Amino acid sequence: MAKKYSNKINKIRTFALSLIFIGFFVMYGGLFFRTSPLIMTLFMIFGLLFIIASTVVYFWIGLLSTRTVQVTCPTCNKQTKVLGRVDMCMYCNEPLTLDRELEGKEFDESYNRKMAKNKADS
Structure with missing residues (x-):
């Protein structure tokens, strides 16, 4: 079976986009814990961290694209x-x-x- 290859830059961009969606889903998961402000806040913070990580990855791939x-x-x-x-x-x-x-x-x-x-x- 042949391996599926794709462009490295597109792979990293797809990973960064998936981090954004994961962050949103984690934040929405926090809505199930509205009765517990601490747990809901933790979910929101973790979701925000995923989105910040995505921003860092997008910045990194932008810098990497200048060397291509x-x-x-x-x-x-x-x-x-x-x-x-x-x-x-x-x-x-x-x-x-x-x-x-x-x-x-x-x-x-x-x-x-x-x-x-x-x-x-x-």
């Missing part, structure tokens, strides 16, 4: 960002690399890790 290389995807001809040695097109999930040593090799996200880099060099 913009390339034109050879398949869909749209501008996309490449983060690391290998990445996927944001639009059509075409495997992309800027490393000449990896051209023609099967796509694997582990090429972005330092240990895999040493293996690819061997």
Whole structure:
């Protein structure tokens, strides 16, 4: 069975969006404890912490996006960002690399890790 890969930036943005929804659900969960102000307040604070964590993740991915290389995807001809040695097109999930040593090799996200880099060099 083939692995499902997606663009790293989109994965992180999806994670940040899920933190917002988790925060809202936790806050709504606090409404079930209206009779106990302490428990309700704890739920509201935990929900707020999830939303603050989401803001931090969005800020971090914004900073990370400034270090990416913009390339034109050879398949869909749209501008996309490449983060690391290998990445996927944001639009059509075409495997992309800027490393000449990896051209023609099967796509694997582990090429972005330092240990895999040493293996690819061997």
